[in-house]
Amino acid sequence: MINLINMGSDIGNLTINAFNAIIESDVIVNYDNIDMSDLDTYLKGKEIICLDEIESVEDRDTAGIDLDESESIEIEADVYSRLNEKYSKIELAVSKSSDNNVSIICSNGTKIFGIANLLIQITSKYNNLELKIYPAVSPIDYSSAVLGAPFNDLVAIDLNNPISSDRELRNKIRFALKSNLVLFIHNPVGENFKKLKKIVVKFNDELLSGIVRDDYSYEICKFKDIDEESLEEGSSLVIGNRLTHELEDYMVTSSDYIVEPKFISQNIDFFERYLKDETPKGLDYDCEYLPCHKTLEACDFCYCPFYPCADGVTGGEWIKDKDVWSCQHCDWIHLEEPCKAIRKGLGKILEDKDDLKSKHIELLKLRRECLLKTLK
Ligand code: SF4
Numbered sequence: 001m002i003n004l005i006n007m008g009s010d011i012g013n014l015t016i017n018a019f020n021a022i023i024e025s026d027v028i029v030n031y032d033n034i035d036m037s038d039l040d041t042y043l044k045g046k047e048i049i050c051l052d053e054i055e056s057v058e059d060r061d062t063a064g065i066d067l068d069e070s071e072s073i074e075i076e077a078d079v080y081s082r083l084n085e086k087y088s089k090i091e092l093a094v095s096k097s098s099d100n101n102v103s104i105i106c107s108n109g110t111k112i113f114g115i116a117n118l119l120i121q122i123t124s125k126y127n128n129l130e131l132k133i134y135p136a137v138s139p140i141d142y143s144s145a146v147l148g149a150p151f152n153d154l155v156a157i158d159l160n161n162p163i164s165s166d167r168e169l170r171n172k173i174r175f176a177l178k179s180n181l182v183l184f185i186h187n188p189v190g191e192n193f194k195k196l197k198k199i200v201v202k203f204n205d206e207l208l209s210g211i212v213r214d215d216y217s218y219e220i221c222k223f224k225d226i227d228e229e230s231l232e233e234g235s236s237l238v239i240g241n242r243l244t245h246e247l248e249d250y251m252v253t254s255s256d257y258i259v260e261p262k263f264i265s266q267n268i269d270f271f272e273r274y275l276k277d278e279t280p281k282g283l284d285y286d287c288e289y290l291p292c293h294k295t296l297e298a299c300d301f302c303y304c305p306f307y308p309c310a311d312g313v314t315g316g317e318w319i320k321d322k323d324v325w326s327c328q329h330c331d332w333i334h335l336e337e338p339c340k341a342i343r344k345g346l347g348k349i350l351e352d353k354d355d356l357k358s359k360h361i362e363l364l365k366l367r368r369e370c371l372l373k374t375l376k
Contacts, residue, residue, distance in 0.1 A: 001130045002093055002123070003103040006114035008136030009214045009234070011038045018134035025103040029093045031086075031115065032107040047100075049092065090115075090122050094129065113138055139186050143212040143236040147220070148250025150210065150240050156184040159192040170199055177203045180372060182253055183239040189231050200239065206376070208240040210251045220251050242375045243368075245313045252312075254368070259310040259325070261360045270303040271353045282336070295331045300339040304330075305346060305356060306367045313371065332374070341370040 003021040007014055022028065022039065027047045030036065036043065093102050106114045116133045123129050144151045155176040159169060173196065176183050188196055200207070205224035212218045213235045223239055231237065243254040273279050284290065284299040308325030309316060315329035332338050345366040349359050356363070 001101050001132065002097045002119075003101070004114070004116055004119050004131065004133045005103050005105045006116070006134060006136040006138075007034055007105060007107050009107070009139065009142060011036075013137040013142070015134060015136060018136065021132065021134055022103050022105070024101060026100040027093075027096045027102045029089055029096075029102060029104045031089050031104050034105060034107050036105070047096075049089075049096075086118075087122060090119060094123060094126060097129065139212075139236045140184055143184065143210065143218075143238055146212050146216055146218055147210040147238060148247065148252045150238055150244050150251045150253045151182050151184070152243075152253045152255040153179075153181050153241070154184055155181045156186070159185055159196065160187060166195065169195065173199045174203065177207075177239075180241045180243070182241050182244065185237045185239070187234060188237045189233055189235070193228055193231055193237075196237075204242075204376070207242070208244045208246060208251060210238040210240070212236045212238070220246055220249070243313050243371065247312050254311045254313045254371075257310050258361060258364065259308050261307060261357050263307075263356065267303045267307065267356070268353050271305070271350070271356055275350065275353065293331050293334045296334045297336040298334060298339040300343060301333050304333050305342070305350065306333075306363050309364065309367055311367075313375070332371075335374070338370055338374045341373050342366065345369065 003018075003025060005014075005018045005022060007018075019042075023042050025046060027049065028036075028043065030048065030050045033050055036048075090104065093104050096102050104115075104119070113135065116135075119131065119133075123131060140151070140154070140156055155172075157169070157172050157176065158164070173183065177200065185192075185196060200223050205222065207223050208220065209223045209226060210218055210220045211226065211230055213232055219230060226237075238251070240251060240253060244251060245254075270279060279302070280287075280299045282298050282300070283296070284302075287299065287302075290296070290299075304327060307327065310318075310325060314332035316325060316327050317329065318324070319326050327333070333342075346363075349355060349362050349366060
């Protein structure tokens with residue numbers, strides 16, 4: 001039996017099942033030479049195999065290749081050498097597994113989900129090999145939780161695959177950004193970050209982004225303000241979508257937080273008049289409060305049909321300790337383009353003032369649709 005134990009970013013992220021599998025193993029192959037001193041008590045009497053004990057394959061791998069021939073051959077030989085060094089650890093685990101219960105311990109390293117994919121492909125050469133894979137808290141779960149769970153619609157892209165072309169990466173990243181998906185990149189360091197930056201800058205470098213490090217520390221800033229130096233080896237980068245915003249030092253992406261609507265009489269009066277087409281379109285120059293918002297362009301929704309949306313992406317917020325949603329800083333509902341989009345959709349939903357309450361979820365769907373159309 002071969003157990004693949006993914007340790008996660010540190011020993012604290014090991015699952016109980018993975019821990020039990022380690023205890024029940026006779027042989028431990030330390031694939032990434034992880035510091036396992038915290039497990040010393042439990043590893044007594046087991047055969048522990050680390051990197052140093054594996055035969056160096058460097059000479060063998062380059063045999064028969066004239067490294068002076070060209071630079072590209074040198075680079076390829078170097079890649080093979082590194083890969084074979086890693087693969088030989090898996091081969092060793094396979095040979096030991098005929099008489100032993102073996103655990104391969106790996107970190108996430110540059111991979112998002114450890115080496116399960118690699119292990120399955122390599123061991124498909126053998127018959128009757130029993131594999132059990134123990135996941136850890138992956139960098140995706142880890143980053144999502146630390147930042148405030150910005151992942152509602154997510155895509156994870158591997159920038160470290162040596163056989164992915166730049167064109168393939170470009171297409172994947174563009175597709176994700178265009179589709180308003182939150183983008184997760186593990187280990188976006190050096191050249192990888194430069195490649196990524198070129199693509200994101202052309203699309204929208206205002207997107208809110210979070211950098212999460214192994215020690216739980218994180219930074220949130222616009223993509224254009226990311227300091228390349230802050231991207232350490234093993235860190236993760238989350239690029240939010242247009243619905244991602246900062247809230248209480250966290251990064252959240254608007255999703256399914258729904259609050260039951262409560263109405264004040266002015267709101268009901270306004271929509272009674274709206275349904276009779278008696279409310280203003282565009283700026284209301286007769287209003288004594290004009291201009292009531294910083295970027296006021298239209299007074300069509302002096303009262304908002306989505307209230308309370310409970311979604312801070314447009315600037316609304318809870319008044320602390322009052323259980324009241326404040327729209328004071330929401331300028332979006334007072335801009336021309338959103339007003340046009342909302343009017344168009346509202347006609348199909350709102351037939352009576354009571355629909356404000358009974359069709360609140362349908363109205364929130366319309367709001368989201370209008371946000372996706374109009375938010376930059
Ligand atoms: S924050 Fe904006 S969209 Fe949300 S309820 Fe208030 S005015 Fe409407």
